[in-house]
Amino acid sequence: MEKILTKNFDKPGSHTLKVYEEGGGYEALRKVLALWTPEQVAAEVKKSNLRGRGGAGFPTGLKWGFVPKDSPKEKYLCVNADEGEPGTFKDRMILERDPHMLLEGAILASYAIGAGKAYIYIRGEFALGGERMETAVSEAYARNYLGPNILGSGFCLDVTVHYGAGAYICGEETALLESIEGKKGWPRIRPPFPAVAGLFRRPTVINNVETLANVPHIINQGAEWFASLGTEKSGGTKLFCISGRVNRPGLYELPLGTPLRRMIEEEAGGVIGGKRIKGVIPGGASCPVLTEKEIDVPMDFDSLARAGSMLGSGAVIVLDEETSMVETLLNLERFFARESCGQCTPCREGTRWFVQVLTRIAKGKGTDGDPDLLLDIADHMAGRTVCPLGDAAAGPVKSFVTKYIQEFLPIS
Amino acid sequence: MEYKLTEKEIDSIFARYPDKKAALLPILRVIQTKAGYISPEAEKYAAELIVVQPARVHEVVTFYSWFREKPEGKNLILVCESISCSLLGSEEILGHLKKTLGIDVGETTPDKLFTLGTVECLAHCDASPSVMINDEILAPATIEAIERVIEEKRRNTG
């Protein structure tokens, strides 16, 4: 299959402006600024069926359309590069290997929504990715791809790189806005939605790194081409991060809809030591686990939803026959308990309870009632919190407990 | 240790935001990079720069795990404990570090050379298990590779 997002990744100096331009970089921007209106850019992205790659899969063109056209207020684009979901590393790789592709996408998105200022929110721990992104921004200013009157078009855009400081919750879009405003990352109650009152209470679009990296390709090769690469409702390729007990963990760019089993066996080289697969988390820490029998599912948003799980951020985590499902769930819930911002009682308390109960089970001190207790806690969390982290923490519990119930019961 | 920003640093940070208050995270980042941690005096200083109550700054410093309120060892070693690394032996790596350095998680060696900690997914699970040493990532972090880095740090920062 043709590589799109990763096609430059292995070129020497792929992060430099020179190499990016040699490969046709910034041609989409030149074309758009010379010939297209912002509405045309938004319409093309809408037609491409690009859906957000940050986890929720929301149609990107539709999201851009929510920004009020007639508002006199300044508008903002925020690039979400706070990647921190266990098992995910695709956005970091884009920052390190092809920052200009992301930047060109961000400039095109800003033009489409009428933003004059964009913030790139980079995870504080990304030293190399941050450095490369900052260099890319300076290079782009020097070439007038950024700044005033870009390439003589009258369009102006300033870009600032803003670093996080070690809080997973700041990847949640409204916590991210709070964090840029200089506050602790407490998600906001919606409405109002960011498109209307976002950063500094002005209209704001927040997009994931991978989402925006697709935009130059859509402009260059057309919405029909992009749409034809994916499934009926979702265009393009997808970056899958395969990790866990496989022979070749890594980043794989594949068509949406590639069967999960094939991904693990053919791309990631199968399980270490030829062991059997016990289960697979198909889309990151918050997704219900699939058993070995369920992994013929095509990896796209809709097929996974039908299989009772989610595509999430595209993090495939493979568990083999020797993996303890109790320890695995405990590890996931410890993550959520540490990263809960503490604002809502069900999330703050529920994640702690999960850890307590699972620790007890892991130590062989669980009771007959513990599996039900876990399900009960999960029931009381889902849908009752300010942000989706509460749902995310409850997300995997039912699947682990019901599909692998033997491991969660006391040995009698 | 000196933690104050230069005029130039302050101006360039303020220029990037429409509201002074938004400069807080970048200001704290510079302070910590200069001094290694953020002292109560530094919090007060940051509060004066952006014209807010010191309590607001303190709230931010305690919320974000990257900000430190105490000085630490010259080298900060953080072992990723999240799921993909855990599946590939991060516990063994952490155990080895505890033994070699003779300290527990959250502690600093008596010679102040190393502080040991844990961290959640560092987005390097393509090469788990991963460890962060100061700004650098070691992935995959084998016991031999860790030994080498510790030796090197002992030689260079001793």
Ligand SMILES: Cc1cc2nc3c(=O)[nH]c(=O)nc-3n(C[C@H](O)[C@H](O)[C@H](O)COP(=O)(O)O)c2cc1C
């Ligand atoms: C707890 C939590 C953490 C999140 N972390 C990230 C993240 O690191 N990166 C990201 O792009 N989206 C993250 N999201 C999703 C964002 O809220 C948002 O949906 C996304 O950035 C929108 O971009 P997209 O439409 O391009 O996908 C997170 C959501 C939640 C609830």
Ligand code: SF4
């Ligand atoms: S659900 Fe959890 S993380 Fe989200 S706002 Fe509530 S307490 Fe914070």
Ligand code: FES
């Ligand atoms: S789980 Fe350790 S780097 Fe991702």
